[in-house]
Amino acid sequence: MNEILRKLNIDDNCYVGNTVFKKLFYENATMNTRDKEVFKDNIVKIIWQYSLKEDNINIQSYKDEIREYEEIAVMEVMLVSDQKFKRIAEIIQIIIPYPLIIIFSYGDKSLINVAHKRINLTDEAKNTVEEYIYTEWIDLANKTDRQKQFIDNLDVKGLSFSNFYRFYCGVVDNINLFNASIYEDNYLSIKDKDADKVKELQDKIEKLDFEINDLKSKIKKEEHFNNKMKMNIEIKKLEEKRRGLIGELK
Numbered sequence: 001m002n003e004i005l006r007k008l009n010i011d012d013n014c015y016v017g018n019t020v021f022k023k024l025f026y027e028n029a030t031m032n033t034r035d036k037e038v039f040k041d042n043i044v045k046i047i048w049q050y051s052l053k054e055d056n057i058n059i060q061s062y063k064d065e066i067r068e069y070e071e072i073a074v075m076e077v078m079l080v081s082d083q084k085f086k087r088i089a090e091i092i093q094i095i096i097p098y099p100l101i102i103i104f105s106y107g108d109k110s111l112i113n114v115a116h117k118r119i120n121l122t123d124e125a126k127n128t129v130e131e132y133i134y135t136e137w138i139d140l141a142n143k144t145d146r147q148k149q150f151i152d153n154l155d156v157k158g159l160s161f162s163n164f165y166r167f168y169c170g171v172v173d174n175i176n177l178f179n180a181s182i183y184e185d186n187y188l189s190i191k192d193k194d195a196d197k198v199k200e201l202q203d204k205i206e207k208l209d210f211e212i213n214d215l216k217s218k219i220k221k222e223e224h225f226n227n228k229m230k231m232n233i234e235i236k237k238l239e240e241k242r243r244g245l246i247g248e249l250k
Helices: 003-008 023-024 033-042 085-095 145-152 164-183 193-223 226-250
Strands: 014-019 043-052 072-079 099-108 109-119 127-134
Touching: 003 033, 003 072, 003 109, 003 145, 023 033, 023 043, 023 085, 033 085, 072 085, 072 164, 085 099, 085 109, 085 127, 099 145, 109 164, 109 226, 145 164, 164 193, 164 226, 193 226
Parallel strands: 072 099
Antiparallel strands: 014 043, 043 072, 099 109, 109 127
């Protein structure tokens, strides 16, 4: 079994282990020809590893005016390569209505995807995905200390069992904290911080990274010296702001 699946430490009575055939996705009306090609060319196998429900785990369902979390599924998607995983995650998360923990695997490498969902207010039969969240690819045969710390702390027994929404929030928070820990290369030093605040800072840092890289690309194409100077000054300001946010994160 994949190490990440094992470290989740989900009770055996939640185990399913069934293959999900691609045909089940192909038959969904939302899949176009291009998406079908992505599935056909990039997926080796999809396995429904675990299904967490009220009748097999001591967690209550959750429902409010925008969200309905009655169960959580854990799926493993075995890939041909480490490409196209984001589009595959989007397709699976959109088609399967309840919250999913998707573990992508390619050779010794694994990656986790999660996504909060809410009821589509214009069509209650559909769900809207709020945000797709991914870990980095983790080489399970050659983990960094930070990655090892994260994997060793995946045990779901440490999450809230009050209801499925709070439980899933715990999974999402762990991943967001892990992603933010790249700025100090230590997951354990950040795992007990306010996950919402950490995510807010991380989003700001990533926005600055995009702006900095965009300006650097424009400088390469710019022919006028004065314009290059202005862009370099702007980059310095953005980099200083970025350092401040990383300092706040730490």
